[in-house]
Amino acid sequence: MSHQTPNRPLSPFMLGQYYRFQLTSLLSFVHRITGIGLSMGTFLLAGWLITLAGGPETYGMFAKHLTAWYGQVLLFCWSWAFMYHLCNGIRHLGWDIGKGYELKAAYASGYAVVVVSLLLTVAAWAVAYAK
């Protein structure tokens, strides 16, 4: 046995040229990324509530960024990340009780998560812009 450390790529550097992405691993990856994004989003949630407690002027300074185009883009991405993490989280809860582990079921639930998360995002924005 050689005592030299083999010079081979390790995870996460396996991603890219050595690793073939599948839907299942991609969704798992996105679950973690959206989770991190949503954690950072809690700063925004706290900021919204704190400025609301601060009165109309303070709230106005905060809210004008949310209604600006970049705020709306951010909110749209946030709402999809929210719905995605929610849907894929429910998929995870299914696995936790031992359901849906077969390859076919894992792919079917994966596609369902993508479609349902998009539909819920559109539904939320339809509610927002319906008035």
Added chain:
Amino acid sequence: MSMRSPLGQARGLGSAKDGTHHFWVQRISAVALVPLSLWFVFSVARLAGGDFFMVRHWVHAPSVAITLVLFIAAALYHSALGIQVVIEDYVGNEGAKIVGLLLNKFLHAIVAVSAIFAVLKVALGS
């Protein structure tokens, strides 16, 4: 044959002395967040375009304030548990990991308490 001592097996806490606690509370908060987060997103969507007075009026209702506090508590708890796993998985350096884990807990506590305080201030104010 198991290498684990009979006492260790009975306790079921494993080498981290924590057992399945982290896994379990992550799932409990996840289940709580299914209805809470759907309620939050669609409620906020309905507030879209509303001014300060409309949003304050919404938070002022006791049922909304209570549900908001529940949502904030569950979300920030779930978030702290999740980010903890990310730090444990990707930060190799032991010192940086401990600092990261501490900062994670502190920041989540600060955000949670600030947001809940703000909700109560609006809800209990005139």
